[in-house]
Amino acid sequence: MSxxxxxxLEEIAPRGARVVKTAFGCVAVFRTExxxxxxxxxxxxxxxxxxxxxxxHGNKVTCxxxxxxxxxxTGEAQGADEGQVPTYAARVEAGRxxxxxxxxxxxxxx
Amino acid sequence: MKxxxxxxxxxxxxxxxxxxxxxxxxxxxxxxLFNAEPRGNYNRIMLSPVLSGxxxxxxxxxxxxxxxxxxxVTCRFGEHVVGIDRNRKVVIGEKxxxxxxxxxxxxxxxxxxxxxxxxxxxxxxxxxxxDDTEKxxxxxxxxxxxxxIGGGLLGLEAAAGLKERGMDVTVLHxxxxxxxxxxxxxxxxxxxxxxxxxGITVMTQASTSAILGEDKxxxxxxxxxxxxEADLVVMxxxxxxxxxxxxxxxxxxxxxxxxxxxxxTSDPDILAVGECVEFDGQLFGLVAPLYDxxxxxxxxxxxxxxxxxxxxxxxxxxVTGCDLFSAGDFAEGEGREDIxxxxxxxxxxxxxxxxxxxxxxxxxxxxxxxxxxxFGLIKDGTDISEMRETLIxxxxxxxxxxADPLAAVAALADDAEICGCxxxxxxxxxxxxxxxxxxxxxxxxxxxxxxxCGTCTGLxxxxxxxxxxxxxxxxxxxxxxxxxxxxxxxxxxxxxxxxLKSMPAVWQxxxxxxxxxxxxxxxxxxxxxxxxxxxxxxxxxxxxxxNERKHANIQKDGTYSVxxxxxxxxxxxxxxxxxxxxxxxxxxPTVHVTGGQRIDLLGVKGEDLPDIWADLxxxxxxxxxxxxxxxxxxxxCVGKDHCRFGTQDSTGLGIQLxxxxxGSWTPHKVKLAVSGCPRNCAEATCKDIGVICVDSGYQIxxxxxxxxxxxxxxxxxxVATEKEAxxxxxxxMQIYRENAKYLDRIYKWVGKVxxxxxxxxxxDDLENRAALVERFLLSQSVYQKDPWAEHVAERAETYRPxxxxxxxxxx
Ligand code: SRM
Ligand SMILES: Cc1cc2nc3c(=O)[nH]c(=O)nc-3n(C[C@H](O)[C@H](O)[C@H](O)COP(=O)(O)OP(=O)(O)OC[C@H]3O[C@@H](n4cnc5c(N)ncnc54)[C@H](O)[C@@H]3O)c2cc1C
Ligand code: SF4
Ligand code: FES
Numbered sequence: 068m069s070x071x072x073x074x075x076l077e078e079i080a081p082r083g084a085r086v087v088k089t090a091f092g093c094v095a096v097f098r099t100e101x102x103x104x105x106x107x108x109x110x111x112x113x114x115x116x117x118x119x120x121x122x123x124h125g126n127k128v129t130c131x132x133x134x135x136x137x138x139x140x141t142g143e144a145q146g147a148d149e150g151q152v153p154t155y156a157a158r159v160e161a162g163r164x165x166x167x168x169x170x171x172x173x174x175x176x177x
Numbered sequence: 178m179k180x181x182x183x184x185x186x187x188x189x190x191x192x193x194x195x196x197x198x199x200x201x202x203x204x205x206x207x208x209x210l211f212n213a214e215p216r217g218n219y220n221r222i223m224l225s226p227v228l229s230g231x232x233x234x235x236x237x238x239x240x241x242x243x244x245x246x247x248x249x250v251t252c253r254f255g256e257h258v259v260g261i262d263r264n265r266k267v268v269i270g271e272k273x274x275x276x277x278x279x280x281x282x283x284x285x286x287x288x289x290x291x292x293x294x295x296x297x298x299x300x301x302x303x304x305x306x307x308d309d310t311e312k313x314x315x316x317x318x319x320x321x322x323x324x325x326i327g328g329g330l331l332g333l334e335a336a337a338g339l340k341e342r343g344m345d346v347t348v349l350h351x352x353x354x355x356x357x358x359x360x361x362x363x364x365x366x367x368x369x370x371x372x373x374x375x376g377i378t379v380m381t382q383a384s385t386s387a388i389l390g391e392d393k394x395x396x397x398x399x400x401x402x403x404x405x406e407a408d409l410v411v412m413x414x415x416x417x418x419x420x421x422x423x424x425x426x427x428x429x430x431x432x433x434x435x436x437x438x439x440x441x442t443s444d445p446d447i448l449a450v451g452e453c454v455e456f457d458g459q460l461f462g463l464v465a466p467l468y469d470x471x472x473x474x475x476x477x478x479x480x481x482x483x484x485x486x487x488x489x490x491x492x493x494x495x496v497t498g499c500d501l502f503s504a505g506d507f508a509e510g511e512g513r514e515d516i517x518x519x520x521x522x523x524x525x526x527x528x529x530x531x532x533x534x535x536x537x538x539x540x541x542x543x544x545x546x547x548x549x550x551x552f553g554l555i556k557d558g559t560d561i562s563e564m565r566e567t568l569i570x571x572x573x574x575x576x577x578x579x580a581d582p583l584a585a586v587a588a589l590a591d592d593a594e595i596c597g598c599x600x601x602x603x604x605x606x607x608x609x610x611x612x613x614x615x616x617x618x619x620x621x622x623x624x625x626x627x628x629x630c631g632t633c634t635g636l637x638x639x640x641x642x643x644x645x646x647x648x649x650x651x652x653x654x655x656x657x658x659x660x661x662x663x664x665x666x667x668x669x670x671x672x673x674x675x676x677l678k679s680m681p682a683v684w685q686x687x688x689x690x691x692x693x694x695x696x697x698x699x700x701x702x703x704x705x706x707x708x709x710x711x712x713x714x715x716x717x718x719x720x721x722x723x724n725e726r727k728h729a730n731i732q733k734d735g736t737y738s739v740x741x742x743x744x745x746x747x748x749x750x751x752x753x754x755x756x757x758x759x760x761x762x763x764x765x766p767t768v769h770v771t772g773g774q775r776i777d778l779l780g781v782k783g784e785d786l787p788d789i790w791a792d793l794x795x796x797x798x799x800x801x802x803x804x805x806x807x808x809x810x811x812x813x814c815v816g817k818d819h820c821r822f823g824t825q826d827s828t829g830l831g832i833q834l835x836x837x838x839x840g841s842w843t844p845h846k847v848k849l850a851v852s853g854c855p856r857n858c859a860e861a862t863c864k865d866i867g868v869i870c871v872d873s874g875y876q877i878x879x880x881x882x883x884x885x886x887x888x889x890x891x892x893x894x895x896v897a898t899e900k901e902a903x904x905x906x907x908x909x910m911q912i913y914r915e916n917a918k919y920l921d922r923i924y925k926w927v928g929k930v931x932x933x934x935x936x937x938x939x940x941d942d943l944e945n946r947a948a949l950v951e952r953f954l955l956s957q958s959v960y961q962k963d964p965w966a967e968h969v970a971e972r973a974e975t976y977r978p979x980x981x982x983x984x985x986x987x988x
């Protein structure tokens with residue numbers, strides 16, 4: 068893995084998200100109430116809703132367009148809905164948010 | 178021959194090293210011990226009991242003069258080490274050099290001082306050693322006001338001690354809840370409540386901008402311009418490893434002095450231990466890991482193999498009566514699952530975090546008896562699959578009590594108001610039940626509770642259930658969401674009756690089943706709290722739907738629409754020009770004249786929002802809140818200025834109404850219209866609130882609809898003057914704001930409580946009308962501001978990507 072620093076944890080509100088632009092589209096980076104970070108694709112598999120604009124509760128997010136709920140850990144749709152959003156490795160070190168560059172590039176090639 | 182060991186710092190970590198060393202091989206080393214403090218080793222963590230007066234300094238000394246003498250330690254207390262010469266292998270003290278074969282750094286940490294003006298004034302102190310403690314005790318003897326900056330472990334222990342000694346104490350904390358590193362918001366809420374219960378004032382999200390005073394501290398100035406008088410200021414905002422000597426000696430230093438698992442620094446003859454070290458990117462601020470390090474240091478010094486392994490930590494607060502415990506990692510994470518237990522009546526909150534079949538974290542408040550048992554399960558990684566169902570009840574109680582859905586009502590005090598309309602408290606209802614009123618009808622007949630607007634019916638039924646037990650069968654009611662068994666109406670009444678003013682307060686006192694709610698309950702709670710406590714509650718954007726968080730309407734392709742206000746449907750050539758310019762500049766694909774008499778710019782990119790708003794602001798326009806559960810539009814017709822039938826200035830009244838009501842948040846959206854005569858060109862009779870002008874004045878009607886339902890308004894009252902019309906409308910807004918269920922439009926809500934009740938409150942009872950208007954205006958004094966301007970000024974950055982990796986790829 069090669070980690071890239073994308074910004075400070077403080078730049079994302081608790082229970083909030085910001086996007087990272089990549090060559091293949093936006094990745095939504097979430098910060099939970101308890102300061103965990105998760106990165107998933109910003110496109111809802113239902114109809115492309117921007118997940119970064121959803122409400123974050125626990126380690127889940129609710130899509131702003133039609134309220135599908137996704138696990139930020141696995142990317143899986145919860146409850147009756149079926150779908151999966153790609154997830155990416157993310158972590159916080161010394162107050163900085165790090166994403167796995169190799170994974171992001173792998174996706175770009177795929 | 179004995180080797181020479183020099184130790185810098187007589188702290189808790191190095192003290193433990195020496196104990197271990199002398200126990201194992203008393204003759205291996207000849208020790209010289211430097212300490213900047215003019216005393217030997219004492220139990221630093223017991224300074225808080227010294228501060229509160231429960232212990233004396235003598236009681237917390239760990240190594241006295243005899244001990245040092247017996248072990249042949251040369252003590253150089255009260256002497257700072259000023260340098261290390263690694264070439265000559267000598268340590269330079271203020272009073273002379275000492276040669277070493279092995280050197281141990283145990284310099285601990287230095288308190289962090291926030292760099293604000295006034296930080297050096299006399300009366301501003303930190304909390305680290307005995308001298309600080311004595312200064313606090315001395316200051317407290319004079320009484321007066323103390324401000325403690327920092328709501329972590331140290332700050333709160335200082336606050337409790339100073340309070341115990343009779344000072345008037347305020348704690349300022351930058352984050353949203355106390356001890357955020359160790360506690361989650363729910364536990365933080367209970368801690369705050371306990372501290373407040375003992376008379377300590379707690380202010381969260383409080384950022385200090387300066388400490389004021391001439392030749393000693395007099396006050397603390399906050400960023401929001403609040404000034405707090407202070408005779409003493411304690412800074413307890415964190416610590417920083419004391420690494421100056423190591424840095425000067427060119428040892429490898431990151432945030433702390435870097436060591437390997439043998440506790441050896443980048444120089445093989447120099448070891449380090451305690452809070453000054455950094456191991457594997459980690460710093461240490463509690464004694465448990467320092468003691469583990471100390472054992473390793475002693476072994477390394479004796480050339481025995483040993484390796485330091487950081488373990489899970491647990492935290493307790495040494496403030497009597499604040500019973501908290503946290504251990505392990507209770508953050509949400511990959512494959513993790515929460516078990517939450519709340520007992521509102523006893524003020525108990527427990528949360529366990531599971532990962533697969535093991536427990537990885539625990540936070541508890543109020544009842545921490547099982548803390549060490551849970552901590553053991555965490556450290557040992559015990560498989561808990563067998564006891565999962567009952568785990569939260571602890572080792573002694575594997576029987577399994579179910580959380581009681583009526584707990585919140587059972588916990589209510591007798592003087593908690595259940596029926597707001599008639600001022601009936603829980604105690605009145607219980608008394609009536611005990612006198613034989615055993616069903617809703619009888620309670621209503623004897624007490625009037627739930628006999629007016631009826632929104633407290635659910636609660637009255639719950640009081641019946643709690644009082645009568647199995648003799649009363651609760652009708653099934655629709656709870657807010659899966660996080661609670663209570664209905665919206667119950668939650669609203671309980672927020673008022675129990676004066677719940679934060680989201681964690683609601684979760685805890687009403688026994689929420691999740692740790693931080695969900696997308697269904699959070700927006701509703703956020704609304705209820707801000708409507709009931711406009712001054713105390715701080716709006717939580719993260720609990721709002723995206724439209725209200727970003728102040729624009731999200732569209733199906735993820736772009737947004739922007740609708741500036743056009744007061745009463747009026748505009749000017751300048752405004753139109755500014756809108757046209759903005760539409761061109763930001764490539765707005767669609768410009769539409771809305772059904773609400775204004776102009777919608779559709780298809781704006783999220784990251785352009787702050788810029789387009791700034792442009793529209795410059796032309797004098799503010800947000801039209803076209804996205805809000807709040808005031809939308811006040812449509813008007815041209816009225817008597819132009820129209821041959823117009824009776825009053827309908828446009829003017831519409832503008833006045835919009836200017837009075839804009840910015841207010843409501844349970845659902847609110848739309849008004851004012852027509853100049855009964856021909857009703859503004860369609861006032863299908864709005865939430867409509868005004869028809871007539872020769873004799875203004876006919877005000879409410880509860881219309883023209884969306885999914887179409888419904889004509891019903892007459893509320895007729896008034897003679899604009900002033901009265903404004904009052905009635907504001908009172909109507911407020912009664913709706915205070916009572917309706919989230920997402921009920923006015924017509925739905927009036928359908929539930931009855932128009933007669935609304936008339937009584939808003940029209941007939943003049944005193945009540947005035948009180949409603951007053952509360953509306955209070956709320957407006959907080960919330961009536963243009964969110965666009967605010968976001969442009971303060972949070973424009975959050976609308977943009979946090980990083981752009983496409984640029985890097987291109988490079
Ligand atoms: C822009 C506008 C249509 C237009 O171009 O004219 C509009 C657009 C939307 N309306 Fe509307 N409504 C608009 C006037 C109306 C009107 C007419 C009026 O206000 O006089 C009505 C009927 C009157 C009423 O509200 O009772 C109306 C009844 C609704 C409803 C049904 C409400 C109901 O309680 O039955 C919804 C759905 C909802 O709110 O839950 C809705 C929801 C919406 C939303 C917000 C749908 C959504 O949630 O995304 C649309 C946003 C489009 C966008 O992306 O910007 N819109 N909508 C109008 C904006 C008015 C303004 O200037 O603010
Ligand atoms: C009020 C208070 C309450 C606490 N409560 C708890 C608790 O409940 N639980 C818990 O686990 N931890 C608690 N702690 C933290 C705990 O006390 C520390 O983690 C521990 O004391 C650190 O030990 P140390 O040996 O690294 O440093 P210290 O104990 O700070 O010792 C370092 C010593 O080095 C000396 N020194 C520094 N530089 C020089 C120099 N150049 N020359 C000579 N001497 C020097 C200093 O004067 C100091 O005496 C508390 C701390 C405080 C202040
Ligand atoms: S009528 Fe329906 S489609 Fe048209 S704007 Fe209103 S909500 Fe959207
Ligand atoms: S686009 Fe996300 S739920 Fe429909």
